[in-house]
């Protein structure tokens with residue numbers, strides 16, 4: 021009898037150990053951890069939800085596409101569909117950038133039980149603009165298409181925090197006050213960084229930022245009353261601008277004595293280097309928060325910390 025008990029105990033321990041290992045490994049989907057799920061498509065939404073949730077334990081946020089990927093070429097996998105179907109709240113941006121949402125969201129099982137929020141609906145969106153010096157695109161932009169890069173202005177970021185906070189408190193009333201407090205504290209941090217950027221903008225000697233790259237910061241540019249040149253309007257899938265575009269950008273740099281050639285995260289900066297070499301200027305990387313690198317993601321970088329990284333860049337570029 022005694023031996024049988026010992027064997028059973030060892031078996032029980034072994035089963036628990038295997039289960040823990042599988043969960044840790046991600047083999048068992050954690051959908052039954054009892055937490056309410058907020059699934060988001062975009063890094064800024066992910067960060068805002070994470071800040072609002074803070075140390076509370078009833079809600080978790082899942083960043084659907086994950087770090088290091090181009091939001092424009094992302095398509096959900098079968099696993100991602102399951103993740104969305106298990107969501108209590110699903111926050112997306114939509115537009116051309118997330119045009120997969122048109123079909124996929126409507127086909128989700130349990131779709132009526134998911135609070136689906138197109139967060140751009142709560143933002144005063146702008147239409148995609150033609151950008152100075154930018155490559156003429158082969159592909160015609162859809163007439164009246166809105167610019168999806170809403171998260172780049174502090175005003176929009178604050179609005180996003182508010183919308184996400186309201187959605188989270190609805191699925192977990194028990195921590196309502198904590199969520200509200202966390203949201204307020206994060207909004208204060210966004211305001212603080214906004215003031216620091218505003219200081220730099222107020223002391224600028226030029227209005228123009230020059231991107232040897234895509235330019236997903238129109239809301240930021242408009243918010244601070246700046247001007248912009250770029251290799252591409254919006255987010256082209258192309259990475260090599262034509263020699264004419266490079267020449268136009270170089271002429272702009274020379275005419276306006278632009279000191280810094282910008283390129284964005286997840287770009288190798290080669291085009292910027294070419295222009296910087298030809299014009300005896302320097303390159304700097306600017307964080308647009310379109311997505312983050314795996315490294316920044318693993319380091320827990322946030323909307324605020326990445327904008328903070330932009331301060332010396334903006335200072336140098338606007339001098």
Ligand SMILES: [Zn+2]
Pocket residue numbers: 092117169236254255310
């Ligand atoms: Zn984009």
